[in-house]
Amino acid sequence: MGTHVIKMPDIGEGIAEVELAQWHVKVGDLVVEDQVLADVMTDKAMVDIPSPVHGKVLSLGGQPGEVMAVGSILISIEVEGAGNLKASDQLVKEPAPIKEAAPAAVAPKVEAAPVLESKPVAACRPAPQAPVARDADERPLASPAVRKHALDLGIQLRLVQGSGPAGRILHEDLDAYLAQGTQNARSGSAPSGYAERHDEEQIPVIGMRRKIAQRMQEATQRAAHFSYVEEIDVTAVEELRAHLNEKYGATRGKLTLLPFLVRALVVALRDFPQINARYDDEAQVITRHGAVHVGVATQSDVGLMVPVVRHAEARSLWDSAAEIARLATAARSGKAARDELSGSTITLTSLGALGGIVSTPVLNLPEVAIVGVNKIVERPMVIKGQIVVRKMMNLSSSFDHRVVDGMDAALFIQAIRGLLEQPASLFVE
Template sequence: MGTHVIKMPDIGEGIAEVELSVWHVKVGDMVVEDQVLADVMTDKAMVDIPSPVHGKVIALGGQPGEVMAVGSVLISIEVEGAGNVKASAQPAPVKETPVATPTVETAVESKPVAAAAPKAAVCQGPIVAREADERPLASPAVRKHALDLGIQLRLVRGSGPAGRILHDDLEAYLAQGQSNASAPVAAAYAQRHDEEQIPVIGMRRKIAQRMQDATQRAAHFSYVEEIDVTAVEELRAHLNEKHGATRGKLTLLPFLVRAMVVAMRDFPQMNARYDDEAQVITRPGAVHVGVATQSAVGLMVPVVRHAEARSLWDNAAEIARLATAARNGKASRDELSGSTITLTSLGALGGIVSTPVLNLPEVAIVGVNKIVERPMVIKGQIVIRKMMNLSSSFDHRVVDGMDAALFIQAIRGLLEQPATLFVD
């Protein structure tokens, strides 16, 4: 038997160090070639580190949240044969300490849960009892799936390595007819005295740093305008009915992207990046629209490049492709950088008004709120219209308030008269 040491790889773009975000294995686990060992975070993206060999994990080179240099020892694996290091050169194992990692469960409002049932022996079916403070192994995607299904992970038996809970385990749990109601009803009112400390690491740390940097450096101001989207929604429904089967379904987002592109012909200062250290504003001719996307590891902003040269369906397809890649953690560094203006939407949860934070070094971000039907007075008559607010933020250091208002009014006019979106 020998030892194969895997070092932190050179991820490119001159990156000298990365943050170890999460381990997918622990000491003692058996791994196979191409199995993901860990996730590391660069300034731009989350990167999977796969195993190049089969073997047994004998040492981890760091803890989640630790910043590691490229070339440093990431993990040591016992393998058949000689391995790639001499026995005397093997690194000392890093002592594993329990570290809570951020998951989608921490990103939602805490809800009361039933008190723990008495600990029981592991059964052979999909049900198992754990202590209330025992954190079962599961990926962020599985945790999100369990949250959506209303399943307490501590009750689910994991069939993966080291008892890791898989999607199939959730399905097996449901198939057995179990639910959160399996806990005693009276226990739902029991007092709780536990607490959880969640390190701010990985993507959450990057998001926190960027948001803090944006609010401290830029002079934010927001502008909210109400838009009648009845006509554009009718057009969207018509196009989907006529071409949806062959060209794909359209959401409102590609219409908004088109409106932003057309409006920026008269307001090029919105499509800009501001280097406040060099005191230089760059206004590219191309429009690269960042589309804020929520993923299991946090907010990501994949970029629709050259939106000015795309049709409605092309923009729609690219938005959908990038959103799927971001949610699955597959978006590349190039796909997550280079935007010149950002579009953000909370969909059906859009609320009435929001105050988006700028995606520096951009100078504008357009925020979409939810569509509601309301009575409106038009030419002295009360009619029902579909209304939506745009809540947008700008960097007052380089964008004047009047220009921001005129820019949003231009978008409003284009959406309320959607034929003008396609008039050159």
């Protein structure tokens, strides 16, 4: 038997060190070729580290949250044959096997299921458990197969205690949860929602969550934020969208409101080039861009990501729609490339149906503007002395006051409003 050492790879772009975000294996696990061993975090994206060999994990080279140099030993695997451990590597002190890490703030990519779940249920069935209290929006660690199993059984995963690495929920945890429910039913008892709780949980801020925290803090400290909110009557553009979907949806794909918003940004920015800009405050240089590269803020399992629709000025509605959908899928699955997550000149952010009435979005530095979309609601409006029901939506947008004057920001949003309320003007050249 030999040892195969996997070192922290050179991910490119001159990066000398990366953060270890998540282990998908532990010491003693059997792994197969192409199985994801770990996630590492660069300044721009999460990167999978797959196994190039079959074998057994001997040691792990760091804890989640640790910053590791490129070329340092990431993991050692026992393999058939001689392995690749060189004499120079043997001089490097191998790290001791680490204990199972505490639950990390970064959720795993759902396609990377650890080998542990292939163990026979009888060999590692946990004891019956009481429901776990998690926040309603917290996404517990579980593989796609476990999530489907829970859905079939009608079990909410946030109530299940996980016995796998980092609290990952396994199939046998679902069995244990069901067994506990049966036991409570027989005894006539059930966990009380009014019982005192004294538990605490410490969540390490690592990986994507740490990057998001750093960027948000930097943005609020460096830029002079100001926000501007305007309501827009989107009745006409929604009617146009419904008509286009009915006529072309089967052949060209369905349109959401986002492609119309992207088009409105493109047209409005022609008159406001100072808003389609990036500000290098260290060099004291503002770069105005002719190309409109729209960042579309997207929520993923690992946090907020901003994939970029490049050259939106050259895209049709359906082209924009397809690209937005493709990038959102890539971001949510952790497959977005680094160049797909950088280079935006203005950002569009939307919480969809949860968009609320008003928001104050934080700038995506070094950009100087971000346009926030709130939810659409039907409201009575007075038009020409008559009360009519209209579909209304607020745009809550933020700007960098160091670069964008308040009047220019207001006029820019008013231009978007005019384009959306008279949607034919979106296509008049």
